[in-house]
Amino acid sequence: MVAGLATPSAARTGTEAAAQTPRTVPALGGWQAERGSYEFGRGTRIVVDQGEGAARRVAATLAEDLKADGKGTVPVVAGPAREGDIVLAVVPGRQKSLKKEGYELRVGEQASITGATEAGAFYGTRTLLQLLAAGDTVPAGHTVENPAYAERGVGVCACYIHISTEWLENLVRDMSYLHLNQLLLELKVKSERHPEANTWGYYTKDEIRRLVALGEKYHVTIIPEINSPGHMDPWIAERPDLQLTDTDGKPQPSRLDVTKPEAFDYYTSLMDEYAQVFKAKAWHMGADEYMLGSDFAKYPHVAEYAKAKYGPDATPQDAFIDFVNRVHAYAEQKGKQLRIWNDGLTGDNTVPVEKGTVVEHWLNVKTKPSEIVRQGYEIMNASYALYLIRGGFHSDTRKLYEEKWDPRSFEGEKLTGAESITGAKISFWPDNGKGETENEVAAGAYLPLRHIAQATWGEPAPDATYEEFAARAQAVGHAPGWRDLTRVPVQDGSYRFEDTKGRMDPVTWRVERTGDGYATLTSPSTGLCAETRSGKITLNTPLEPGSAITQESCSASNTLQRWQLTKAAGGYRLTNAITRMAAHVTSEGKLVQYPADQQTPAVWRLTPERS
Known part of the structure; x- marks a missing residue:
């Protein structure tokens, strides 16, 4: 445990x-x-x-x-x-x-x-x-x-990197057990219309259908997000024709060019494809950090577009809001309500965001929560104080509890009333993908998850001390059906690993359980550990299918050396704890990593070695 x-x-x-x-x-x-x-x-x-x-x-x-x-x-x-x-x-x-x-x-x-x-x-x-x-x-x-707030949620960025469906299923079960009812998933669904975008990190449509069905059964609404027009590189890295290009002629793989009709058509085609598997009556388009690390001055054609459409007083920000509003109209036409992050609402626009859009507030910027409410929008509290970032910032649940934090407490401002506040959620972000394993994230999320459940349903601090609340949280445990993903199915020791298809010579590894419930594989002959580190790196994580699994110097803190052993017919599969790709043996006998839907994972027969 x-x-x-x-x-x-x-x-x-x-x-x-x-x-x-x-x-x-x-x-x-x-x-x-x-x-x-x-x-x-x-x-x-x-x-x-x-x-x-x-x-x-x-x-x-x-x-x-x-x-x-x-x-x-x-x-x-x-x-x-x-x-x-x-x-x-x-x-x-x-x-x-x-x-x-x-x-x-x-x-x-x-x-x-x-x-x-x-x-x-x-x-x-x-x-x-x-x-x-x-x-x-x-x-x-x-x-x-009766719940104090209608929306009691969790946000997970399963973006860029892949989070196992088993982990997500555990989350859905625990959420419902705690009366949480909304799960935002920023993720990539493997696309049939745009196969050029299918870099690893995706989920198959069947995987999402199963997860959505579980959510429906347990009254957890799963809302999908494809962040746009910024953070689009998972989708348009291979589509320079859709990328925003600066005055130096340099395309920006993370930024969709909002002035191009083809860009809007591309994005809405993804919305249509997601509608095949997601049933929520909401669509989250992100709309955050579009100009992160840059500014509109490097893209003068954006201002030209805005002025041509909205007149001489229009600003480049109006072109951004125009894109948001066009997505709003498209979502509404499909029977869905649009949701966006707040930081794009800089106040530099003359064109307002369409009414009916829900604003999720995470960052303290010029346009404050009270102004968003005054303008007639519903607002959700997605405060940065509630973030858990892999290898980075973690929400201080004790501090929040002792302050009696509730969903009226936004970044930069506390509202006196709750009439336009839909609720609040905690958010998980993979900024440093190898910073923590899924099991470590789950352990770190145990109390924050229960705190947000309490703060959005009823009295934010029902116990006199945080220690008493922590004891309450421990007493209720996990939801029925929650799976302990920290179990390693073999004992520590040396084993002869034999590929059941005979594509490579048997190899001996010493298996040792890690504190977070994975295993390291150490070669007794070299003293080196199995690791995946080659190929394209995203969020400090090697996410290129087909990249080699090699032997490297062992390090207890190196999460890329942690492996999940899973029982399979005839033996065991090996999946890297961070990349979530499985070990595969090529016809030439080379050991590489691949998503399971691209190449069949190797099945290993383990035979204990005599000491």
Whole structure:
């Protein structure tokens, strides 16, 4: 188990449980203790109305999760209920008190969950799962819970580098367990229309379909992002015809030329392709850092475009806003709401951003949150204070908790009201791709994830001290079905690695588990470690398919020397912890790395060497 990740606490005694509100994340803000307790046992059933489709869907997921949590097979039946049962109901008439995602929980001889919507009833089951994580006895009581904010989220930049789908699936499960409901994914989906853009870091459409289906099941909306018109190099590095060109005639691979109709057509064709796999009624176009490290003066044709379209007082910034607004119109036509980052709203424009666009505020710039709200836009708090950057800045959760941070606290300004604030999210960025492994990121995210869940659902600091909140967070553990990705399937020791297809001579490696749950492979004969370091480097990460796997001087801090061993038919696969490419053996017997959909990963038969 990675440091910082804990299993649920042991069950408390009945006296201790009755003396306090049961520990959940988010905390139960309206809990009223009552005499007695609820007992989950062999005879427990999940009871729903026979014709209630929404409640039955929630019940089926709950039964599946109870089984995954070691609670056995719990049948879903129609009433009447008896002692020890779990009763689920979706009652649209309760919308006034329970709103869109709220629920009522009553615990006594039975555990009863009522929502006005399917989502509300679902979140009630997540709370019940947390209560049962502490033991089969739950103290009696009653509460009505409603979220403070509609959007309670996480942002992940699976951009440039690839993050395993197993890691993302764990995240979705934990998010729903904590009542978080929105996952922003900046990522590349492998394109059929633009194969020249399919540099590694992508996801196949089938992978995304599976992830989106999991999100739908667990009430996590997955919103895709293709950042534009800046940060477009993953897409247009091989398309100089679409790149913004400066006065020296130098194309800029990261910048889309917003003045070209072909550039807009290219971008919207990607939106159409993403619509094949993403179902969210929202589209995030990024729109940040377009002129990062440069300025519009080096691109005079942008100003000319703006003046030709909007008149002599127009600014180059208007051309940028024009592109945003054209994407807005296209998204709206497709039934989607546009979302953008805030830093492009410099105030240097004469053309306003179209109303209906949601602004996600992460950076303190000239146009403050209060001005964005005054202008009539909804705003989400995506504060830099909530960032976790690989090999860089990590959110100070203790500081935020002790300050009683809530979604009104933006970078540079705190708003007094919350009417136009949709919510808040933490964000994961891979600026230094090899700075940390996925497992290290997961360990570092454990408390920040639970803090944002608390701060967006209810009282930002329900416990008197941060230590008490950390204990609360540890007590609830992980969601049912969460997979421990730190397990290495073989013991430390020396093994003879034999390619099952016989394309290279067997080699002996000493396998040693790393602290974050991967393995290093050291050659006993050379004392060197298996590593991937050659090929094109992006974010300090070698991401070129087909690049060699070599032996290099061993270093405990070198994440590129960490490998994931995965069971496969006939043996094991080897996947680099950072590049997420698998070891492949060429017909010439060379060891290289490739995405699994490009070349079939080698399967290795491991035979322990005698000491």
